[in-house]
Each structure stands twice: as structure tokens, then as C-alpha cells.
Amino acid sequence: MELKDIKNKLNSVNWNFDFNINYSPESLFPFDCRKHYSYPATFIPEIPYTLIEILSNKGDIVLDPFGGIGTTFIQSLLLERFPFSCDINPVATNVCEKIYDLLNPSLKHADIKQQLLELCVNYDENYDYRNNISELQKELMGWYEIQTFNKLCYLIHCHNSVENVFVKGILKYVISSILTTLSSQNKGWAYIADNVKPKMDEYKEKDVFDFYKSRVNVLFEDIMIHLKNTSPLYVGFYKKTLKEDRIFNTSVINTPITKVDLIITSPPYPRMIDYVKSQRMSLCFFNEAFNEYVSQEIGARCRRSRKETLNEYEDSMKRINCHLSKILKNNGFLCIILPEYAESDDRKRVIDQMVLSYEQYGLKLVQDFQRYIPSNRRTISIQWASLINEKIYVFRKEKSDEH
Ligand SMILES: C[S@@+](CC[C@H](N)C(=O)[O-])C[C@H]1O[C@@H](n2cnc3c(N)ncnc32)[C@H](O)[C@@H]1O
Numbered sequence: 001m002e003l004k005d006i007k008n009k010l011n012s013v014n015w016n017f018d019f020n021i022n023y024s025p026e027s028l029f030p031f032d033c034r035k036h037y038s039y040p041a042t043f044i045p046e047i048p049y050t051l052i053e054i055l056s057n058k059g060d061i062v063l064d065p066f067g068g069i070g071t072t073f074i075q076s077l078l079l080e081r082f083p084f085s086c087d088i089n090p091v092a093t094n095v096c097e098k099i100y101d102l103l104n105p106s107l108k109h110a111d112i113k114q115q116l117l118e119l120c121v122n123y124d125e126n127y128d129y130r131n132n133i134s135e136l137q138k139e140l141m142g143w144y145e146i147q148t149f150n151k152l153c154y155l156i157h158c159h160n161s162v163e164n165v166f167v168k169g170i171l172k173y174v175i176s177s178i179l180t181t182l183s184s185q186n187k188g189w190a191y192i193a194d195n196v197k198p199k200m201d202e203y204k205e206k207d208v209f210d211f212y213k214s215r216v217n218v219l220f221e222d223i224m225i226h227l228k229n230t231s232p233l234y235v236g237f238y239k240k241t242l243k244e245d246r247i248f249n250t251s252v253i254n255t256p257i258t259k260v261d262l263i264i265t266s267p268p269y270p271r272m273i274d275y276v277k278s279q280r281m282s283l284c285f286f287n288e289a290f291n292e293y294v295s296q297e298i299g300a301r302c303r304r305s306r307k308e309t310l311n312e313y314e315d316s317m318k319r320i321n322c323h324l325s326k327i328l329k330n331n332g333f334l335c336i337i338l339p340e341y342a343e344s345d346d347r348k349r350v351i352d353q354m355v356l357s358y359e360q361y362g363l364k365l366v367q368d369f370q371r372y373i374p375s376n377r378r379t380i381s382i383q384w385a386s387l388i389n390e391k392i393y394v395f396r397k398e399k400s401d402e403h
Helices: 003-011 046-055 071-078 090-102 109-122 146-161 165-182 189-193 208-228 234-241 277-285 291-296 309-327 347-361
Strands: 061-064 082-086 260-265 328-340 363-372 389-397
Touching: 003 046, 003 363, 046 071, 046 260, 046 328, 046 389, 061 071, 071 082, 071 090, 071 234, 082 090, 082 234, 090 165, 090 208, 090 277, 109 146, 109 165, 109 208, 146 165, 146 208, 165 208, 165 277, 189 277, 309 328, 309 347, 328 347, 328 363, 347 363, 347 389
Parallel strands: 061 082, 061 260, 260 328
Antiparallel strands: 328 389, 363 389
């Protein structure tokens, strides 16, 4: 397609996606990872879905170097593009990996679902499952009402004893996905990141097994709807995707990914979110010491008061942008979503510089689009409240020079 046609197509999109569509379960709509796992600042699936459709062809390679729970990865897969995703947060890459596993059309979904649902029946309410937990798991006691915590420890015990590796993996993911909701703290990820436990009068028993079963049912129902909507070629395509590693729990710089046709990403915004710490429940329950991951996280909010933070952000993003420009094929597109700060905000200079810097890597701006950040995202923390818009930038690689 000619560049002018691509521009016309991009211009015809409503990038706020705020038209009133009433999705019915049977209609065709992009798979929404957010429905199955709550994670901060994820893409609405329509963004990568639309960009992939306009800017790539079936069989192309699509990368998200800050892949999170895999929104870009899953849209690419279902649109039959070969996906790659990187993220330093092991909880996020695990979510992406498990949804990818479940979207295997050759899997015996009904059997796996049955095995997952049957686990709840052997719970013995007179047994104290808290006796067998690790020191890291004990750190979570203060987050849950006592019976709720005991049932969660039972699920962890099931996870440790399940022999089938595949079921074990999906079980880990499902447990992980209900941990935050089941805690007695409903104030959002920042409280979890800062380890602010619930107050005495906030403890409330929650029905762990109801949550668990409903999560399993909704997940499998959604997977089956989307598999039903794939093209006849998807079965063969999925098999081909299995030939190499596609999801990396590290920075893109440390991966073997060499040539890609399209990059779609939303990097962490400076001093905004603690992606790793926001997953404290899952990391502790599954015995992952997380300080090392926090130290690799770009722009982490927990480092907001250090004066070097903005410079470090700039340096890290420079290294990654330079790397991305090298692995992007000639005429390939890089789509990046960045925040629009007020003039008075010291982060505005950093983002503006970054946008200008792409030119020196041979990436020419094709178009940019402003997007309104919906209020449900803005109320997450005070800093989001001041951020009303973000922009989608579409660049095209026009030079192949080494940088
Ligand atoms: C805005 S979120 C991306 C969310 C993603 N678009 C989705 O829909 O799930 C940014 C992600 O960058 C990750 N991240 C932070 N520092 C990173 C680094 N050095 N390398 C790779 N990923 C990093 C965070 O863990 C977070 O998941």
C-alpha cells in the first residue's frame, strides 16, 4: 500500500474508540487481556488491533518491547502476524504466555478447564494451610481476612502438587489474577506498590472459590469465542509460531530478536507507575524476590524523589530506541504512545526530545494522533489526574544506516 493510502486510513480512525458499541459475546471484537488480568496502564486492544491491520500484512513480524500482559502480542497472533513481546516484569510475561498457550487451537480446552474447576472440591475447612507456607508468602497475611487467606494457601498447595505442567502453569496464572481482588484493600495498585495494608475495620471475608471458578469460566469462554472466530489458516499458523521463543522476560536489548516489520508499544511514562511492585501479591505468593526486577524497571514511580530519575529515564529510552531502530526493517513502522504533559511539567522536555530524536535513527514521522485518557485511568493516582491526553506517533524507517 502507498504511504498516502496508509495516511488516509490512519486519519479515518477514531483513536479514542469512544463510539457506543454494544459488544455481544458472539460478535467479532478484539481479545481483551484486561478482562482476564488487571494490570496498570494497559492498551485498549483496539489500538494495536487497528495499527496491525493498517500497517502490516499476514505473516509479518510484530514486536512490543514493553509488552506488559500481551495486548499487542495477542492481537498480532489472532491476526496471523508473528508476535514477539518483552517485559522485565515476570508477572506480566507470564500472563501473556498463558493466554498464548490457551489460544492453541489443538489444545483439549474442556479437559483442562475441568481439571482446574475440580481442584476446589478437596478443600478441608478444618485444616490450616498456612502452616506450610514460605516466609515470603507469610508477608501477605496482613492483606487478607483469615479464612480468605487460608483458602488462597490451599490453592497454592494445589499448585505445588499438580503434576501436569500445563495445568500447573494455567493454575498459577488464574490464582495470580484473583489475588488483588481478594485482598481487603480496594484502593488500587499504588497502595499495593507502597505496601499499605488494609486497616483493622477493612478486613472482609471473600469467597475465594467463587472468584476462582468464575475466572476460569470467563477465561475459557472468551478463549473459545475467539478461537471460533479465527480463519481456517490459523491452525497451521499457530503451529509455525511455536518454532521459536516469542516472549522474553528481559529488555529487548538482551533478546535474539533481529528483524521486525512493525513495532507497537507504550513505554512506561516517567515517575508514573510501579509495574513490578504493583504485582506484589503474585510475586510473593509465587516466591519471587522482586527487587532485581524493580531495579531494571524504567521510569518507576518508587524512584520519583531522586533527582537523577529523569536523566536515567532519558538514557534508558535512548538505548532502547536506538536498538529498536536497528532491528526494524526498512519501510517498517514504529508506533509509540507517549504522554502529553503540561508546559510546566519537567517531563515534557524529556518526551519532546525523545520524539525529535527518532529522526536521527532514520525514523520519519508519518502522522501523530491525540488520544483522550479516559477518566477511569486518570483517577488511579494523582499524577494520572494531571495527564489528560496522550499521543500515538507513527514513524517509518527510511534509512538502513547503522547508528
Ligand atoms: C505501559 S506498560 C505496557 C502495557 C502493555 N501495552 C499492555 O497492554 O499490557 C509498560 C511496561 O513496560 C515494562 N517495563 C519497564 N521497564 C522495562 C524494561 N527496561 N524493559 C522492558 N519492559 C519494561 C513494565 O513492566 C510495563 O509492563
